[in-house]
Amino acid sequence: MANSPSGDSMLDRLVRILDAFDQHTPSMSVLALARRAQIPKATMYRLLDEMVSHGLLSRGKDGQVTLGLRLWELANRSAATQGLRKAALPFMEDINALLGQNTQLSLLHEDEVLIIERLSRPGSVVNQASVAGRMPVHRTSMGMALLAFSRPEAIHGFLERHRELMLATHPNFRAEMAEIRRNGFASMDGYIDEETTGVAAPILDLQGYALAVLSVVVPRGSATLPAAALALRTAARGISRALGYAADA
């Protein structure tokens, strides 16, 4: 359908245009957008008009292009993540207030950690996560907790696709997975900031597999890590229950 001479479809181009925007580059000129999305200038101008008229993009008085509010509305009002967010937010507020650290809700998506929600706290330690941002599985407590509590075939598939990286960074991968499952949480030294440690507890379904993970970042070497892990596990069980999954004994 609607393929350009170069063979990419309208949807390919549309997704490349939306993908050109991220948290570091929320707005750009039309020419920069054409360059980032690898779309010929003339085509970009035509697409821009049509996307602006549908509210998928917005063009400011200064000519800068941003994502449109209508796109946000369409993507959010029935998002699969809304139910999870709604159930998790009160518990995230509790963790945020009691531990005084940034609190994240994430899930595994396309072999990466996707941040669904984040509550931040003035004075909490540095933390690079942002809503709808992605983080690597092998470098984060979130990723390792999500992986450890995945179905065996999903863990196997992940390892097949990333064997070299995982075994280089986690030489005792299977033992580590087993330990995370035994402990009920994962902890890992900071991915960006080495002075921090991430702690993550899974939100489990009835079969004991992770739907998502709740995490905080604490100062490295903090004596409060075991307490933080226990608080996270408590909140994660509350979220499971709020979602209709009774926490098992």
Added chain:
Amino acid sequence: MANSPSGDSMLDRLVRILDAFDQHTPSMSVLALARRAQIPKATMYRLLDEMVSHGLLSRGKDGQVTLGLRLWELANRSAATQGLRKAALPFMEDINALLGQNTQLSLLHEDEVLIIERLSRPGSVVNQASVAGRMPVHRTSMGMALLAFSRPEAIHGFLERHRELMLATHPNFRAEMAEIRRNGFASMDGYIDEETTGVAAPILDLQGYALAVLSVVVPRGSATLPAAALALRTAARGISRALGYAADA
């Protein structure tokens, strides 16, 4: 570009497909989707495959179609609303905790109230707002506060487009607008539930126009309404300041 025989473009169809999903219908069969989006069945099957491969739609084991996580990610990671949400969330938590009622953050979009964020509270009064949901301007305190604190030409334009409805429901429209501006908040009896009253205070920019509105729903006739309004105005000023707008005296 890429027009079908019926003359609607690929983007027209794409937006109709995304628009078919809402909070009440987050998933549906392919045939129901084709019907709701007014797209011929064969075209729908082809589009579905392409949209699923791009992660814009997702197809479950039961054949039900939902919006894809990739769409959510693309729309959220650089959304114009993220800065506002981030600045507002700590203040929304304060209001939510102190007043013990659902707290909403909304803005005016295409002549309707668009809910950007919402914190709910167990035990708070009934409230129909949901994230990315829309509410009518003339029936909500959010809408009336947003309108009263709009630029004069925007109020004029809104009234031109909705004169009959506004004057039928708000016979003293201009006096009411002036009163809301004088009070610094709007209140209105519940839109869905008559036993409730909405209270809304604007988050103002440097010129004194509303960027957004903060609101709660309280039991109707509650003696705490003036206190709730003052708390909302206080929090709304904090949000303005967090966004870089110094609240004026």
